[in-house]
Amino acid sequence: MKTTGKITGIVSNLVTISVSGPVIQNEICYILYNGLRILSEVIRIDNERVYAQVFESTRGIQTGTEVEFTGKMLEVQLGPGMLAKVYDGLQSDLYAMESLFITRGMSSPALDYTKKWKFKPLCKVGDEVSAGEWLGEVQENWISHKIMVPFRFKEKLIIKSIVNEGSYNLEDIIAVVKNNEGQEFPLTMVFSWPVKRPVRVHKEKIRPFKILETGVRVIDIFNPMMEGGTGFIPGPFGCGKTVLQHTISKHADADLIIVVACGERANEVVELFTEFPNLDDPRTGRKMMERTIIICNTSNMPVAAREASVYTGMTIAEYYRAMGLKVLILADSTSRWAQALREMSNRMEELPGPDAYPMDLSAIVANFYARAGFTWLKNNKSGSVTFIGTVSPAGGNFKEPVTEATRKVARAFYALSQSRADSKRYPAIDPIESYSKYLEYDEVKQELNTIFDIQWTTKVSRLMNILIRGKDIKDQIGILGDDGVPVDYHEVFWKSEVIDFVLLQQDSFDKVDASTPLIRQKYMVDLLLSVCEKNYDFDHFEKVSEFFKKIINTLKQLNYSVYQEKDFISHEANLNLLISERTKNS
């Protein structure tokens, strides 16, 4: 018999419940109010008193209102048909809700149970299978969506029967498996999984070693992200976190992108689903939306569902990873999720940690980031989940709990700088502050030197040295004045400006410049080294800026031109002309 309970207290979206029977931590329960079933989750059990966070407004709920427990934790439905969907934090299909407003108790199925899918079996009767192994496949947009043994099975199973190739509904039985006690389980194309439990159906998880191309030069060249890696983007408001994530979502070389809009502006999500259905994806020849799933809990949607939204996104990512896909999940902003935890913790009057965040914030963040990774599946194919989250530090100060907790676990750090943003140097990633720990891995160095060229890592550090020296010199000029430093200091400074304007800065809103493929990045690195490692012998500092402004202008035009086409080649020629005229004079 299911446990039931009665409300004994309410403050905001936290309720206390006295219960009649057993309750599980994180169990889902429904508050039965006015004919509505209001979704809630148990977050603490204190003897008879159960605390639950309510995923919707609690308005009107009274002491004595009945509660029904489900025996289940918060789950998502996993099966074909999730691509191109826009879900709320609890996996309700937002397009399936027709009204203008989302009123209480409203939800919609995550998947379309009437649609037929062309199923093709990938194994046969008598085969031994276990959780996550592929029973068959269906075509979902451009992805070969694997129908897998549900993740909940711990034991080995034998296929007793499996259907022939044909069209089936999600809930048609496509196979029957049995365990070694002879117990039989009919399987369909859909199953559920609790979002807060990591999926572990792979054979092993290894250190990330393959570069994940983002098309953003300052990332790919200076602090690359790896397939299966983790990264975070902290920055004050207005520094470009969201624009950067949107750019990555459009251009990253992944099979599937999951965008979690976590407690941020609704208009930013509107931008995605207005643009993506019309945007061509060069990788697939289809529309961008077809490789995207959006999970959307905007800042005015219920706070508790904010926490759920990142877990929902991650679970869906892990599901597709188990099919051997390269999944990228982006969350904007993870701080909102941490704040949702803080709100609940405060309402439960728990002992607060720094800045009133819960004491175990670091552990929660660490567990979440640990779910990303590069995996070898049981069939020796690979699959990966790469996770990049933004962080919105209070007052723009990186010394705050969420930034610090994230810094401990995320391997790549993309620091957005207020001063770069103020001077409109976008993307405002500070190349010197930022880091990618992956660059310390031998296997990564090897990989980079293979795909670019044998000198790659040294070339990048040569550019970095110019940037660092340029920064120092800028400070000196600020103190001593233009006249106060030698002319060749000006030259180094302006070379660093060339690298800044041409490599670091990138126009997210330009069709060509928005994304630079690796091959073009390699070309640019070589080109810039050749420009910046020449000596130009100026006699006056005003000549230095005059010359390099022209160089920058020409190279910017080059950035805006299609690689190796007419305009590009003519700008390249202009550049060479500028340089040879200058070196002839000196």
Next chain:
Amino acid sequence: MKPLIRSKAFQKTYSKIENITRATCEVRADNVGIEELCYVHGRPAQVVKINGNKITLQVFQGTDGLSTESEIIFTGKPPFLTVGEELKGRYLDAYGHPIDGGPEIDGEEVEIGGPSLNPVRRSQPSEVIYTGLPGIDLNNTIVTGQKIPFFADPDQPYNMIMAQVALEAKSDIIILGGIGLSNDDYLYFKNLFDNSGSQERIISFINTTEDPPVERLLIPDMCLTAAEHFAVKQNAKVLVLLSDMTLYADALSIVSNRMDQIPSKDSMPGSLYSDLARIYEKAVQLPDGGSITLIAVTTLSGGDITHAIPDNTGYITEGQLFLKRDTEVSKIIVDPFRSLSRLRQLVISKKTRADHSQVMNACIRLYADAAYAHTKKENGFDLTQYDTRCLNFAADYSREILAVDISSDMNQILDTAWKLLAKYYSREETAIKKEFVDKYWP
């Protein structure tokens, strides 16, 4: 006493208050719902916490002089606003009751703080709101459905600027939410509105510094409930003005402190972000043409934008408008560096003249060069001839474009900008695309 209790359906009466703080009181009662509206000795209050049969009430007018024997009436429903055509042209208090001496509003009762809009039912904002202020229209173009605050020091004339913007902007309805408005500023708005010829499209919900601070919590919800009514039911373009949201946040902190909640940064409640977002996210562009545009004021203390209130606001709103005193020209200007309208790229050079984006960027870049030259000058370094030109340009640009005391239409603004560029720079120095230079260079 105003006729506050109009609803006939009120039921339960109690009269034993156990606990009183400055903003809350506690009573034992059954069958009371959270967020329910009630009256404590005639004063409106709301249920904010229930623990068994112990009910905590937030008394909007404060608990001054309240007796433990006061009568408490529970209404069985949340706070509401009566909406309808009669709202137009009226001045109301935080509960939606007239303060202009006119009759009570007749219409439909709508719960305030209603459900949120399904994000996929929104449209992308795409219509410019011209404010007439060049510093906004040129550099920080505002779009219908946007939410944007002025970040201003308390001594700046933000209310006057906001009022001017409101009357200039082409909207069907203007809703003013006065949150702790000084009486003088209230009278300023009232006088301006009453003589604007537009009073029939203006609705004002007013709480002044003379009114209880906790009442302020109701003002934004009242404004936005009315706004939603007109935007959804009549596809109206509604402009909502909220001044001053810092006082709203202060009221939040009063209540949360009374309820013994653990404060987070700057003594603000940990839920400040959600509390503010709930209000600002009501800004919307609807598919049928209706829209709610929200222009607010957040006053700063000592210009500190890292304080929790402006900081959380900045994370929520679609940009911010900074006012600043330019000492070189002795005028208040819209700071082009720190101001940002995040939605401007949806309309600039798409809905406005094609040269807009290039002209805007060129001017700001040259203004930045001027700022650099200014620092050089202050540090006693020699100025180049280019530096001097920049400084002169900057002074004219401040005076003729950034200052808040001028009004101009978009094409005029662009022409002025071209004039200034040509006065101080060569064509190449502006780095504007050739096609535009050829067409517009004076």
